[in-house]
Amino acid sequence: MLRLAIFALLALTGVAFAEGRRDSACLAMSEGEARVIPAAFGAPLAEETVRIRFLGHASFALETPGGKAAVTDYTGYIGNPDVVPDVVTMNIAHDTHYTDTPDPRIPLVLRGWGELGQPARIDEEIGDLRVRNVTSDLRGPFGEGGRKDGNSIFIFEVAGLCIGHLGHLHQVLSDAQHAAIGRLDVVMVPVDGGFTMDADSMASVVNRFRARLVLPMHWFSADRLVAFVKRMEAGFEVDVASGPEVEISLDSLPRRPTILVLEPALIP
Secondary structure (H helix, E strand, O other): OHHHHHHHHHHHOOOOOOOOOOOOOOOOOOOOOOOOEOOOOOOOOOOOEEEEEEEEOOEEEEEOOOOOEEEOOOOOOOEOOOOOOOEEEEOOOOOOOOOOOOOOOOOEEEEOOOOOOOOOOOEEEEOOEEEEEEEEEEOOHHHOOOEEEEEEEEEEEEOOEEEEEOOOOOOOOOHHHHHHHOOOOEEEEEOOOOOOOOHHHHHHHHHHHOOOEEEEEOOOOHHHHHHHHHHHOOOOEEEEOOOOEEEEEOOOOOOOOEEEEOOOOOEO
């Protein structure tokens, strides 16, 4: 039903559709052919291929070719209780983006805020997956009383891909922050239009990254999602998936930057 609603709204607005520590790979440029492949979470992955499943709100599950699994903005529930991620990230201490009681079976729990006013500094490897962060500032209610370094942008490096989750982004990023993040092939972006940033500011962030694949999240309603797509359509292809998942590799990234709308669903 959600997919049909999104299609209908996009059609009404005239949107067109188309098809040691390892060194970081995120400073290099990538080129590839246009191909994104829906898949079933948990099925065997081809070499150098990553699976991404949209669980809802700001949570995604990532599965690596080496069999490692990560969940972003982990709140304690991902669906199937028998699925235990190898690593979870929580970008902000907000009840829909974190939990104080993570599953004790999870080997690596990464909180994106530091202690005693210090920024979180995260750079971890588990199997074939590297996870690191770059912090950004939070504004307070009504734009005042914000918290420096209160949000973490998490970057997942695997199979030559650089996958970024912008978290609860409240600021247009500086040159230094962009440099610290590096290349992003895939970016998960909040498109609510106000709870994080206004639509124009968020669009400027996305346009500067120029990632090959943009996965909208944190959109609350089909109307807000469609408003973001309409704002971006001049520079991006648009595709609406038939389910919650996509498989990608460095070679299969779309040639032209593409917004891919995934339909949220927990892990069965």
